[in-house]
Amino acid sequence: MKHSDIIPFYGGEHPEMFEIERRCMDRQGKVIEALDQLLPNGMVLDVGAGNGFTAEQLQSNHRTIVAIEPDPLMIDSTKAIIWSKGTAQDIPFHISTFDAAYSTWAFFFEGVADLEKGLDEMKRIVKEDGLLVIVDNYGEDEFCSLSTNPIASNVDYWVNKGFEYQIIHTSFSFDSVEEARKLLSFYFGENAATINKTEFEYKVAMFIKKNTKE
Ligand SMILES: C[S@@+](CC[C@H](N)C(=O)[O-])C[C@H]1O[C@@H](n2cnc3c(N)ncnc32)[C@H](O)[C@@H]1O
Structure with missing residues (x-):
C-alpha cells in the first residue's frame, strides 16, 4: 500500500468531529436500511470502511462484512467485524471472493481518485452476478449547497458505467x-459559521450494478 494511494481524511486526527458526522448524518438510518435490503447474504466487502460504523450494522448471522480501510487511525478494532488494511486500488483479496462489495463516501470521488482502478478491483474480487454498490452525495440539496466546491457525485459517470441509482x-x-456550526464550518468554513438551525436536507445517491466479468 503506497501512502500516495490514500486520500487524506480528517477522521483519524479529529475523531470528535467524525463522531458528530456519523451520529448526525442520516439519523433515521435510511442508508443502512437501503443497503441492508439490497445486499445479499454471504461475504460482503466494505471498501474504505472508516471506523466500521456501517459495516457493524450490516453484519448479521447470515452476512459477514469484511472491512478494508487504509488509515490505521480510523480502524476501530473494538467493532465485531473482520478488518483488513488496504486501499480500493489494491484490494488484498483473491478474485471472486465476495458476494457483494460496497463503498460509502469513500474513494469513489471523481477528480480525486482513479475511479477506474477502484472499480476494476471491486469487479475482480466480487463473484459473477454479485452486487457492486457505491454510496455518495447526490447533490441538489441544502447540505451540498453549503459547499463552495463541487461535492456531489457525477450521476452520468455511473450511469455510463451501467449502474442504476436510487436517491435517498x-x-x-x-x-x-x-x-x-461546529461540524459544518469545519467542512465548509465561513459559509456555515452563521447558520442558525439544526436540520439540513440531504440527498444520498446509491449506485447499483450486477457484476459482469466481460
Ligand atoms: C468519508 S470516510 C467514510 C468512511 C465510511 N465508509 C463511512 O461511511 O463512515 C472515507 C474513508 O475512506 C478512506 N480512504 C482513503 N483513501 C482510501 C483508498 N485509497 N481506498 C479506500 N479507502 C480510502 C479514509 O481513510 C476514510 O476512512
Missing part, C-alpha cells in the same frame, strides 16, 4: 445549533 432523501440532524 434524508438529513443531517444536529443536537444543537452550536453542534451544527
